[in-house]
Amino acid sequence: MLQSRFKMPSRDELKKRMDKIPDNLMKECPICHTTFFSMRMGKQRTCPNCGFGFRITARRRAKITFDTFDEMDADVTVPDQYDDKKYRGKIAKAKKVTGIKESVLTGIGSLDHQKVAAGIMDPFFIMGSLGSATGEKIVRLFEKATTEKLPVVMFTASGGARMQEGIKSLMQMAKVSQAVEAHSKAGLFYLVVLCDPTTGGVTASFAMQGDIILAESHALVGFAGRRVIEQTIMKQPPKNFQRAETVLDHGFIDAIVPRTNLKQTISQFLRLHQREASHG
Amino acid sequence: MAKKTAYQRVQAARDSHKISTDELIRGLTTDFFELHGDRSDGDDQAVIGGIGLLKDVPITVVGIRKGADTEENIKRHFGSPEPEGYRKALRLMQQAEKFHRPILALVNTPGAWPDVDAEYHGIGSAIAKCLQVGMQLKVPYISIIVGEGGSGGAIALACGDKVFMFEDSIYSVLSPEGYASIMWKDSSKVQQAAEALNLTPEWLQENGIIDQIIHEYHSGENLGPLRDFLANQFNELANLPIDELLRQREQRYRNF
Ligand SMILES: [Zn+2]
Numbered sequence: 001m002l003q004s005r006f007k008m009p010s011r012d013e014l015k016k017r018m019d020k021i022p023d024n025l026m027k028e029c030p031i032c033h034t035t036f037f038s039m040r041m042g043k044q045r046t047c048p049n050c051g052f053g054f055r056i057t058a059r060r061r062a063k064i065t066f067d068t069f070d071e072m073d074a075d076v077t078v079p080d081q082y083d084d085k086k087y088r089g090k091i092a093k094a095k096k097v098t099g100i101k102e103s104v105l106t107g108i109g110s111l112d113h114q115k116v117a118a119g120i121m122d123p124f125f126i127m128g129s130l131g132s133a134t135g136e137k138i139v140r141l142f143e144k145a146t147t148e149k150l151p152v153v154m155f156t157a158s159g160g161a162r163m164q165e166g167i168k169s170l171m172q173m174a175k176v177s178q179a180v181e182a183h184s185k186a187g188l189f190y191l192v193v194l195c196d197p198t199t200g201g202v203t204a205s206f207a208m209q210g211d212i213i214l215a216e217s218h219a220l221v222g223f224a225g226r227r228v229i230e231q232t233i234m235k236q237p238p239k240n241f242q243r244a245e246t247v248l249d250h251g252f253i254d255a256i257v258p259r260t261n262l263k264q265t266i267s268q269f270l271r272l273h274q275r276e277a278s279h280g
Numbered sequence: 281m282a283k284k285t286a287y288q289r290v291q292a293a294r295d296s297h298k299i300s301t302d303e304l305i306r307g308l309t310t311d312f313f314e315l316h317g318d319r320s321d322g323d324d325q326a327v328i329g330g331i332g333l334l335k336d337v338p339i340t341v342v343g344i345r346k347g348a349d350t351e352e353n354i355k356r357h358f359g360s361p362e363p364e365g366y367r368k369a370l371r372l373m374q375q376a377e378k379f380h381r382p383i384l385a386l387v388n389t390p391g392a393w394p395d396v397d398a399e400y401h402g403i404g405s406a407i408a409k410c411l412q413v414g415m416q417l418k419v420p421y422i423s424i425i426v427g428e429g430g431s432g433g434a435i436a437l438a439c440g441d442k443v444f445m446f447e448d449s450i451y452s453v454l455s456p457e458g459y460a461s462i463m464w465k466d467s468s469k470v471q472q473a474a475e476a477l478n479l480t481p482e483w484l485q486e487n488g489i490i491d492q493i494i495h496e497y498h499s500g501e502n503l504g505p506l507r508d509f510l511a512n513q514f515n516e517l518a519n520l521p522i523d524e525l526l527r528q529r530e531q532r533y534r535n536f
Binding site: 132135139161163165166167168169170171172173174175177178179180181182184185200201203204205206207208209222223224225228229232233237238241242246250251252 | 392393394395396398399400401402403404405407408409411412413414415416431432435436439451452453454458459462463476477478479484487489529530533534536
């Protein structure tokens, strides 16, 4: 019998495989479980059925979001002091996969002739974890934006703290918060786009500090890990308790915007926050 | 006395005989009055807040606390605050700013409470607000890690002008158990994790994460020297012009 010879892999296993191979021929959406030809995702990489935005590299996102993008601090990377062999191996692999040297890509982008300081976290760079150089790149971005009176748009995608960098990783939450607040105090606009997945220390700092907070459809957004919560309450948490739609219902997100509409929505928010030179 | 290993330090930080947040508040201040509630959802027992006098100077105290017995520990989630707790602390810190009262934040937590309701009530957002607003409070702000300082739930109230630690306290990105489970898929490798995390006050001071180590007190009876020390620290900070105070605070965190 066919069934006995062909065992369907578990959902977790499927998801793991899909995360590993972004370009295989067929794709199953982890949200609505529709299976479709990969090409149907288009260059935006969204589910043709439910609009879920698959994880994409920061470089790809820069390309599909901005008309032009001038990268900043391209060489800021993990400090040499972290010399653990396993960690260095992970960094080397992450650099190869993503084409960037830390888990965030920063630069000055333009969108319909509007200039914006942009940060894009890369979920394929050690799970988009918050290393000390990640924090440094984000802080420099905010500092430049504050000096040049630019709005900031930040795409978050992160597993949280970078365990290998210990307490220094935790300190990035305070370091970035300090820069966000300085930018805010200057009366400048900060837009956050929560992407799948945004968790841990990133959720508990700059992801939740935007003037406007948007999320991509069905993105995982939360603080504590599902397994940790499971151990605490000793049962399965509700299925969608950390989905963007649930977080919206509880009042912590301004709106959910499918990836295919993001470019025009960001452009609209930049227009709505333009500084009125003529009145100035 | 031989120096404690990192893991012995973890055990000492968690010891039930350790001086508690409540004892510290009672021993350090006079006229302390506890204030409740986040003015939105509830009153988290894991966070205590109020106003008292530190050597005749009014200060606002906020603290994350464990319980003295099982019943208290269950109410306080073993020192793990819910979003309501962080919002209560933030409310009282903003009130302190209005009345130009210095802020003392006492931290003893393994981390924020990880359950479904905490997620629904925006635990991430609550911590993020504490960090963002904390950076700009226009009053002197001192944090002390009393026992455990675990992860985002600790740094939420440990972003002051000065951060001190007790000798028998720990401060880390994650609990040793959590670290062992994530890094080695084996939560029993706690001793190894404690070493790897560099969570001792000595290491953290050497590496500029904290400013000073405070020696242990075993009861709230004889806190005189600590009271003097804190009053001096607040005085020094209060003598700075506000702009300079904020500039130094920003710089403290910028350097990480
Ligand atoms: Zn779908």
